[in-house]
Amino acid sequence: xxxxxxxxxxxxxxxxxxxxxxxxxxxxxxxxxxxxxxxxxxxxxxxxxxxxxxxxxxxxxxxxxxxxxxxxxxxxxxxxxxxxxxxxxxxxxxxxxxxxxxxxxxxxxxxxxxxxxxxxxxxxxxxxxxxxxxxxxxxxxxxxxxxxxxxxxxxxxxxxxxxxxxxxxxxxxxxxxxxxxxxxxxxxxxxxxxxxxxxxxxxxxxxxx
Amino acid sequence: xxxxxxxxxxxxxxxxxxxxxxxxxxxxxxxxxxxxxxxxxxxxxxxxxxxxxxxxxxxxxxxxxxxxxxxxxxxxxxxxxxxxxxxxxxxxxxxxxxxxxxxxxxxxxxxxxxxxxxxxxxxxxxxxxxxxxxxxxxxxxxxxxxxxxxxxxxxxxxxxxxxxxxxxxxxxxxxxxxxxxxxxxxxxxxxxxxxxxxxxxxxxxxxxx
Numbered sequence: 268x269x270x271x272x273x274x275x276x277x278x279x280x281x282x283x284x285x286x287x288x289x290x291x292x293x294x295x296x297x298x299x300x301x302x303x304x305x306x307x308x309x310x311x312x313x314x315x316x317x318x319x320x321x322x323x324x325x326x327x328x329x330x331x332x333x334x335x336x337x338x339x340x341x342x343x344x345x346x347x348x349x350x351x352x353x354x355x356x357x358x359x360x361x362x363x364x365x366x367x368x369x370x371x372x373x374x375x376x377x378x379x380x381x382x383x384x385x386x387x388x389x390x391x392x393x394x395x396x397x398x399x400x401x402x403x404x405x406x407x408x409x410x411x412x413x414x415x416x417x418x419x420x421x422x423x424x425x426x427x428x429x430x431x432x433x434x435x436x437x438x439x440x441x442x443x444x445x446x447x448x449x450x451x452x453x454x455x456x457x458x459x460x461x462x463x464x465x466x467x468x469x470x471x472x473x474x475x476x
Numbered sequence: 477x478x479x480x481x482x483x484x485x486x487x488x489x490x491x492x493x494x495x496x497x498x499x500x501x502x503x504x505x506x507x508x509x510x511x512x513x514x515x516x517x518x519x520x521x522x523x524x525x526x527x528x529x530x531x532x533x534x535x536x537x538x539x540x541x542x543x544x545x546x547x548x549x550x551x552x553x554x555x556x557x558x559x560x561x562x563x564x565x566x567x568x569x570x571x572x573x574x575x576x577x578x579x580x581x582x583x584x585x586x587x588x589x590x591x592x593x594x595x596x597x598x599x600x601x602x603x604x605x606x607x608x609x610x611x612x613x614x615x616x617x618x619x620x621x622x623x624x625x626x627x628x629x630x631x632x633x634x635x636x637x638x639x640x641x642x643x644x645x646x647x648x649x650x651x652x653x654x655x656x657x658x659x660x661x662x663x664x665x666x667x668x669x670x671x672x673x674x675x676x677x678x679x680x681x682x683x684x685x
Binding site: 269270274275279282286309311313346349350379382405413416431434435436457461465 | 670
């Protein structure tokens with residue numbers, strides 16, 4: 268016999284968000300932050316993620332304002348750039364991922380770093396006022412912080428710093444919150460990844476749940 | 477002062493996998509399964525995930541054999557298809573995602589289901605012997621099971637069933653392991669998602685860690 272299941276996409280979202288709000292500890296977030304955290308929990312399928320989510324003051328408001336003003340979204344991986352829901356973008360915002368650009372392997376070799384880090388050098392013309400979404404590589408986040416130590420480097424409007432994993436992820440996110448070159452959002456520790464990062468962008472891009 | 481970090485990609489992988497093997501409870505997996513679980517934990521940044529990972533007997537061997545024989549990989553979302561590392565594929569395997577195909581919105585409306593489920597109707601010419609990678613939509617996995625209730629529907633070689641979330645994810649994965657139309661791999665419960673699914677594909681595609 269055929270399996271029966273909920274087939275109304277809007278109903279699935281509503282029911283999911285209601286479950287999350289019933290179960291997760293969201294009281295410490297501002298209303299602007301709460302909708303972002305709910306969507307991050309949704310993407311991870313994990314109530315409890317909220318304990319590791321940290322916003323610098325005003326980050327959610329700054330990121331939303333930048334997106335509404337047309338800010339480009341700079342992504343460290345194709346899984347991030349491909350996940351962003353284009354119809355949610357408020358101003359046809361450009362979504363940029365330079366990781367596959369032809370010059371990146373050579374650049375990485377000459378810089379002595381990973382391709383994920385080297386690819387950020389190609390962000391420079393787009394960095395001013397951008398929203399950065401790092402959901403994969405700790406080395407990308409570390410390299411961005413090093414780029415931003417130069418006062419001449421253009422400042423992004425906000426950074427979603429959620430690289431994942433066992434080497435450098437926790438450390439790079441701590442470093443972001445220490446340096447705080449602009450308003451930022453992290454998931455502390457090892458957790459993170461493209462789905463959580465994409466969820467944060469999609470929540471900040473559009474007030475519709 | 478510039479942040480110093482590990483810049484050797486191969487060293488990062490080695491160190492990550494060593495940490496996972498030191499911390500995770502992997503004893504119940506076969507050697508063929510273990511390398512898959514390690515990579516799934518790596519993608520999630522979460523030791524403990526292994527408690528929720530379930531293979532049907534022989535799934536890892538069947539999936540690897542299919543991929544080595546050139547099986548297409550059928551993905552429910554672009555975040556899955558984009559995440560698969562092409563140089564790891566053993567036979568230039570086609571990677572197919574039909575979700576954005578032009579006919580899908582109309583098809584979903586006429587079928588009375590989600591676009592994620594309707595998109596699977598376009599898999600039929602590719603299904604025989606394929607490796608299925610569902611990392612997003614529970615409705616896609618439910619619809620696949622319903623398609624496979626028809627004995628005339630071509631059988632995939634293996635199914636990676638890891639949809640994520642709060643509505644239907646746990647239920648669709650339980651249904652997959654009950655029906656077991658072919659060898660399958662799931663993450664039980666709410667956890668799952670594109671990164672974990674991609675990690676399983678990438679591990680099964682190539683023995684090199």
